[in-house]
Amino acid sequence: MAACEKIGGVELLVNSARLTDPAGFVVGTQEVWDKLFSVNAKAAFFIMQPFINSLIKRGATGSIVNIVSMNAHCGTPELSICSATKDALTTLTKNAANSSIDRRIRVNGTDRWRSEYSRRHARQGR
Secondary structure, X not given: OHHHHHXXXXXXXXXXXXXXXXXXXXXXXXHHHHHHHHHHHHHHHHHHHHHHHHHHHHOOOXXXXXXXXXXXXXXXXXXXXXXXXXXXXXXXXXXXXHHHHHHOEEEEEEOHHHHHHHHHHHHOOO
């Protein structure tokens, strides 16, 4: 990753890009499928890969945080394609974590909305 080499010492990566489109099974198109997978899954993989390789090359530890979605687990009919991309990102996160753990590189996924939802309910005493 050219940016890592240029500024050196990067040890944290956050993949927070998300593209969504109200496209379900009835109205989804191949164009929307390709666009959403390109941003939500493909880009994350090709950003994580050189980042992990940079850490390995330097013998450094580091962390990756991917912003995933509960839609990957429960689905939303009007967001079928977006949900599929987030499921792909969740699987990539697990695979990256399992392949990097011996090198002390942590890879985790979190759902920003779910975290906010939990904090809001905690504040409300629920």
